Amino acid sequence: MEIVVGRVGRAHGIRGEVSIDLTTDEPERRFAPGSSVVLRPRSGGADQSMSIRSTRPHQGRLLVMFDAVPDRTAAEALRGAQIIADVDETERPDDPEEFYDHQLEGLRVLSGGVERGTVNQVLHLPGQDMLAVERLDGTEVLVPFVAALVPEVDLEAGVVQVTEVAGLLDPEQAEDAGPQ
Structure with missing residues (x-):
């Protein structure tokens, strides 16, 4: 089952980092380096599978580098894309007060x-x-x-x-x- 875990925001710097508008309470789990997510472009283009190279907090937001995004130009092209993660249908969030x-x-x-x-x-x-x-x-x-x-x-x-x-x-x- 697919869930939306965030949306790509603005590019940060010149090395391809992007800010993420989170829609998950488990960013450390969903954006772990080495994990994969799917980016669904806002314009309706084809989905892209992306592997996460690194993440870091920055001024209350999460900055992410994807393996396939080498520079700021490529990062800006992703702006607005939904970030989709696959979860097992029976999987539950860690906190019993949270729900998918x-x-x-x-x-x-x-x-x-x-x-x-x-x-x-x-x-x-x-x-x-x-x-x-x-x-x-x-x-x-x-x-x-x-x-x-x-x-x-x-x-x-x-x-x-x-x-x-x-x-x-x-x-x-x-x-x-x-x-x-």
Whole structure:
């Protein structure tokens, strides 16, 4: 099974290093020197398998050198590509509070003991991860994937529990907080 573990950012320096916008909580595992990843170009070109030569932290980001990227020009050509890693379908993240996207997608969403929809997709946004929930009426809402709002994920039962918050799963019922 393929998972997206990052996106190639800007080139760094002249020797082919690139910055990585991470979408994994396991960068040391996914970007280990000698391991391979697949780069999927943003423009829709052919996927490229790349072997990782080296990694290092730099100002809160990860810098990566790939074997097949000799210079800055080649590094800039990769900008925006998704970085894909293969994982065993039964593999679990090291932390029991973490999940792969494919484990969450398709789970039933319950709130207050009532089924409210299904997790359609996990979105990795700059501020936080969001669950795109398809409600029973076919519309979609976004739920921040934080413990205060999603206190329980039960993979075996196929359920995500969402805290009852006015307007979270039913935006049309949100209280008008504007001036009266």
